[in-house]
Amino acid sequence: xxxxxxxxxxxxxxxxxxxxxxxxxxxxxxxxxxxxxxxxxxxxxxxxxxxxxxxxxxxxxxxxxxxxxxxxxxxxxxxxxxxxxxxxxxxxxxxxxxxxxxxxxxxxxxxxxxxxxxxxxxxxxxxxxxxxxxxxxxxxxxxxxxxxxxxxxxxxxxxxxxxxxxxxxxxxxxxxxxxxxxxxxxxxxx
Amino acid sequence: xxxxxxxxxxxxxxxxxxxxxxxxxxxxxxxxxxxxxxxxxxxxxxxxxxxxxxxxxxxxxxxxxxxxxxxxxxxxxxxxxxxxxxxxxxxxxxxxxxxxxxxxxxxxxxxxxxxxxxxxxxxxxxxxxxxxxxxxxxxxxxxxxxxxxxxxxxxxxxxxxxxxxxxxxxxxxxxxxxxxxxxxxxxxxx
DNA sequence: GTAGAATTTCTAGTGGTGCTAGGATCGTCT
DNA sequence: AGACGATCCTAGCACCACTAGAAATTCTAC
Numbered sequence: 001x002x003x004x005x006x007x008x009x010x011x012x013x014x015x016x017x018x019x020x021x022x023x024x025x026x027x028x029x030x031x032x033x034x035x036x037x038x039x040x041x042x043x044x045x046x047x048x049x050x051x052x053x054x055x056x057x058x059x060x061x062x063x064x065x066x067x068x069x070x071x072x073x074x075x076x077x078x079x080x081x082x083x084x085x086x087x088x089x090x091x092x093x094x095x096x097x098x099x100x101x102x103x104x105x106x107x108x109x110x111x112x113x114x115x116x117x118x119x120x121x122x123x124x125x126x127x128x129x130x131x132x133x134x135x136x137x138x139x140x141x142x143x144x145x146x147x148x149x150x151x152x153x154x155x156x157x158x159x160x161x162x163x164x165x166x167x168x169x170x171x172x173x174x175x176x177x178x179x180x181x182x183x184x185x186x187x188x189x190x
Numbered sequence: 191x192x193x194x195x196x197x198x199x200x201x202x203x204x205x206x207x208x209x210x211x212x213x214x215x216x217x218x219x220x221x222x223x224x225x226x227x228x229x230x231x232x233x234x235x236x237x238x239x240x241x242x243x244x245x246x247x248x249x250x251x252x253x254x255x256x257x258x259x260x261x262x263x264x265x266x267x268x269x270x271x272x273x274x275x276x277x278x279x280x281x282x283x284x285x286x287x288x289x290x291x292x293x294x295x296x297x298x299x300x301x302x303x304x305x306x307x308x309x310x311x312x313x314x315x316x317x318x319x320x321x322x323x324x325x326x327x328x329x330x331x332x333x334x335x336x337x338x339x340x341x342x343x344x345x346x347x348x349x350x351x352x353x354x355x356x357x358x359x360x361x362x363x364x365x366x367x368x369x370x371x372x373x374x375x376x377x378x379x380x
Numbered sequence: 381g382t383a384g385a386a387t388t389t390c391t392a393g394t395g396g397t398g399c400t401a402g403g404a405t406c407g408t409c410t
Numbered sequence: 411a412g413a414c415g416a417t418c419c420t421a422g423c424a425c426c427a428c429t430a431g432a433a434a435t436t437c438t439a440c
């Protein structure tokens with residue numbers, strides 16, 4: 001029994017090691033630099049061990065993304081709870097979201113852009129993404145008016161996401177980024 | 191002289207053939223199915239000829255994307271000019287944008303998501319993307335109020351783009367898609 | 381303590397990718 | 411006809427994600 005548990009513990013530890021290594025690699029050099037070879041070398045194991053933990057490279061990306069959701073949720077929560085009034089809270093949460101996307105672009109991509117098979121946001125979603133979405137929703141709630149809260153939050157989320165991805169992809173000039181954000185948030189805090 | 195021009199004409203024709211084949215392939219099976227081998231086979235040439243026309247696969251994607259921008263611009267224009275009043279025009283243009291993204295998802299990705307090195311939207315952008323953006327701007331203009339028209343259009347664009355990509359990536363449920371779009375457009379046609 | 385069983389890990393390979401060097405082939409001009 | 415030049419293809423590179431089967435390690439039981 002003890003041997004079994006020790007092995008499981010070691011396995012779990014190694015799995016965390018793989019995820020951490022993948023995250024370091026991706027944040028430093030982007031997703032195109034994350035190959036199974038480099039990742040295996042980084043954790044000092046051979047490639048096949050990766051496949052004993054994860055179904056494939058996509059599953060590793062998904063695991064990294066889930067970590068990202070936890071971070072994002074924490075940052076959004078901090079922004080929301082330290083604001084003076086509801087309007088400021090929404091502005092701060094929006095700014096925190098944008099800052100996260102700018103600070104960790106590759107991680108953000110894994111969470112929202114890359115086609116990893118995470119369930120959609122909503123009640124049935126995994127805990128971390130759900131929590132991140134919940135922070136956004138609570139920031140919107142006081143200003144929702146008579147509109148459906150969930151849908152309104154999703155719409156604002158779409159706006160933030162679109163601005164971030166278009167800007168980062170070079171489709172929008174960086175100049176004016178702040179003002180676009182303010183414009184968007186303004187339309188949602190009437 | 192005539193020989194020269196004939197060769198140039200044939201070259202241009204073949205280039206169009208390549209782009210058309212790439213577009214057919216990508217719209218039928220998605221970007222992961224577009225490999226240089228398959229594309230070369232499709233146009234009945236060997237791989238290296240692709241590289242005599244384009245710097246690499248990314249350049250082919252970019253060429254396909256530019257075609258897409260022309261299509262999008264035309265569809266947005268049709269939606270805008272056939273609407274009765276400004277509010278309806280904005281609603282129709284937004285719906286046309288969403289319909290385009292839903293109808294040609296892979297093409298849309300090449301245009302807006304994939305990292306092809308197109309210059310950013312704005313005055314210095316290539317003609318087709320600029321035209322598409324212009325249609326959006328003209329739809330926004332009558333309802334811009336005192337906000338900066340360009341920034342406001344970019345913000346709305348971000349909202350549309352975000353909703354489309356999040357929905358298509360499985361982060362938002364399809365249910366409620368229409369209502370989210372309506373919510374977004376409503377916030378921009380005050 | 382040691383032989384055998386079970387599990388874990390690695391070596392080596394498959395079929396794919398984007399891309400390219402160098403030689404064969406073709407049309408063109410003298 | 412024969413040489414020149416542009417054009418195109420064959421063959422190959424280095425890399426990718428992923429996997430089968432051998433090797434090594436760990437545990438079990440005598």
